[in-house]
Amino acid sequence: MSEVVGATHAFHDVEYAEDWARRFEPTPERLHLFETIWQQLQETVPADGHVVELGIGPAYLAAYLLERMPRITYEGVDFSQPMLTQAAARLAGFGERVQFQQADLLGDSWGGDLARTPSAIVSTWALHDLGGEAQTLHVYRACAATLPAGGVLLNGDFIKPDGTRLPFEAGRFPIGRHLELLLEAGFTDRRCLHLWEEEIEAATASQNYACLLGRV
Numbered sequence: 001m002s003e004v005v006g007a008t009h010a011f012h013d014v015e016y017a018e019d020w021a022r023r024f025e026p027t028p029e030r031l032h033l034f035e036t037i038w039q040q041l042q043e044t045v046p047a048d049g050h051v052v053e054l055g056i057g058p059a060y061l062a063a064y065l066l067e068r069m070p071r072i073t074y075e076g077v078d079f080s081q082p083m084l085t086q087a088a089a090r091l092a093g094f095g096e097r098v099q100f101q102q103a104d105l106l107g108d109s110w111g112g113d114l115a116r117t118p119s120a121i122v123s124t125w126a127l128h129d130l131g132g133e134a135q136t137l138h139v140y141r142a143c144a145a146t147l148p149a150g151g152v153l154l155n156g157d158f159i160k161p162d163g164t165r166l167p168f169e170a171g172r173f174p175i176g177r178h179l180e181l182l183l184e185a186g187f188t189d190r191r192c193l194h195l196w197e198e199e200i201e202a203a204t205a206s207q208n209y210a211c212l213l214g215r216v
């Protein structure tokens with residue numbers, strides 16, 4: 001098979017973003033990633049702490065966390081207006097606990113423009129879309145610079161599984177490389193918490209995602 005494992009998106013297009021959200025409703029495995037992030041946040045984030053999500057999309061993760069952590073405030077960063085519109089509709093019931101920032105994660109401003117200092121930064125299935133290791137490192141560095149001592153980054157994202165001979169798009173790279181980039185970015189504690197839907201022989205673009213933790 002010579003086809004690259006990956007996908008191209010048109011997140012700025014209203015119809016595409018709405019269709020994508022319909023197709024991406026969390027499956028039981030994907031909910032297990034949300035649960036893993038939630039468990040980590042419970043250990044790290046004060047009851048009234050601030051959580052920032054990079055690439056909030058249609059806000060499936062955000063709704064999951066806001067329901068289970070009733071006093072946190074939440075800030076979603078995304079460059080797509082159609083996605084931010086969907087996120088605002090899905091999270092309307094959480095009122096003033098939720099804020100949004102429209103920004104490109106590859107820019108240098110989003111960290112300084114946050115409403116509050118976050119206790120944690122989370123992200124699911126977003127950073128691989130930035131294009132490759134250099135872009136992921138750029139965001140990891142911005143996260144390390146934004147988090148206070150003890151703060152955590154939890155990045156649940158598509159990776160390239162060890163042992164595969166398939167070509168993957170550049171934004172999907174091995175877990176070991178993520179851990180190296182987290183170190184380079186300034187995270188002292190770095191771990192992979194779990195890998196879901198591992199498939200090395202006949203992988204589709206929706207398989208092989210891991211939860212990476214970095215603590216400053």
Ligand SMILES: C[S@@+](CC[C@H](N)C(=O)[O-])C[C@H]1O[C@@H](n2cnc3c(N)ncnc32)[C@H](O)[C@@H]1O
Nearest residue numbers: 011055057059060061078079080083104105126
């Ligand atoms: C898969 S969705 C996130 C799904 C979300 N975590 C959830 O649980 O509903 C990825 C999001 O990342 C956003 N994104 C991709 N590249 C971006 C960039 N360079 N800057 C900001 N947002 C970006 C897209 O617009 C999209 O909304």
